[in-house]
Ligand SMILES: NC(=O)C1=CN([C@@H]2O[C@H](COP(=O)(O)OP(=O)(O)OC[C@H]3O[C@@H](n4cnc5c(N)ncnc54)[C@H](OP(=O)(O)O)[C@@H]3O)[C@@H](O)[C@H]2O)C=CC1
């Protein structure tokens with residue numbers, strides 16, 4: 001059994017890890033931390049986990065994380081970077097759901113995240129945990145940078161087109177919508193029901209911290225820098241990301257076949273039949289990205305629709321997928337969840 005620790009078990013991605021790992025056949029949950037709720041039973045705070053998780057939250061200091069085989073950080077940015085070195089030295093693998101190790105360019109990272117890196121020497125070693133492009137590197141890694149939610153939806157949508165060299169990469173557009181759980185469980189004015197419900201707005205148009213992460217991934221696939229306009233929007237959903245992606249076509253190929261071939265055999269990317277429109281509720285609670293490929297009126301623009309659950313394929317589910325790869329388990333272990341309807 002893989003001994004698992006979770007730092008930040010009370011947050012939305014932390015509790016989503018608990019939900020998925022509770023029924024994972026290869027895992028023993030060893031420790032779950034919360035500074036504010038230390039001592040409280042997990043099932044007392046989250047009654048849906050009653051009968052599934054018998055642990056109590058402990059402080060990070062009490063948690064004996066060095067005795068785990070793997071530790072997930074479901075914490076705000078800037079926490080894992082302070083603790084990863086000690087865990088790695090103790091032979092513990094680390095999967096960070098935050099952004100501490102996602103961006104290779106340290107100056108760029110500091111610019112967007114507004115802090116100095118506490119373990120810059122680990123950034124190069126860290127493997128970006130998007131299995132659909134990095135599976136081999138993930139297998140041998142000690143430290144995984146789990147991708148951001150928007151970056152997962154956007155990269156999976158653009159990658160087949162960029163890898164095949166069939167679009168103009170100088171002016172890509174990613175028009176994205178997220179549910180409110182994307183902002184986490186902490187109290188925030190914009191996440192209040194009376195602010196977010198029955199409302200819709202763009203934010204971060206001048207620059208969002210996922211922009212450099214998406215650009216880095218797409219440039220790597222392209223072999224050259226890409227031009228990208230990324231506009232996130234807040235929608236009155238709880239869970240879900242829907243990305244509408246636009247690019248100019250430079251080579252006339254069968255785009256549907258291109259996507260079907262690229263993701264053939266990928267358990268967690270579903271290319272829908274031509275003409276489809278993926279819905280966020282068709283991925284709710286499940287580790288899946290559903291993609292549809294469109295070329296409106298046979299013109300020169302390709303429109304890709306990409307939908308994920310931000311907390312699952314956009315965070316905790318992808319983190320479990322990465323853990324399965326790291327420990328040589330079948331990639332879908334613990335992830336055979338049917339999306340919730342309605
Ligand atoms: N929500 C989403 O859709 C996604 C989130 N992410 C990333 O995952 C991470 C977690 O997000 P989310 O679950 O939404 O966040 P939340 O704000 O919901 O939860 C944060 C958790 O971290 C703990 N925590 C906060 N500060 C510290 C600290 N200094 N040391 C140890 N633990 C701490 C909190 O518990 P306590 O304060 O009691 O210790 C809490 O359990 C973030 O980096 C986020 O950017 C990534 C993809 C998607």
Ligand SMILES: CC(=O)N[C@@H](CCC(=O)OP(=O)(O)O)C(=O)O
Nearest residue numbers: 098099148149178179180182183
């Ligand atoms: C709706 C909302 O506020 N979403 C968050 C992004 C999600 C997130 O948690 O950021 P990481 O993926 O980088 O960890 C935001 O825009 O800041």
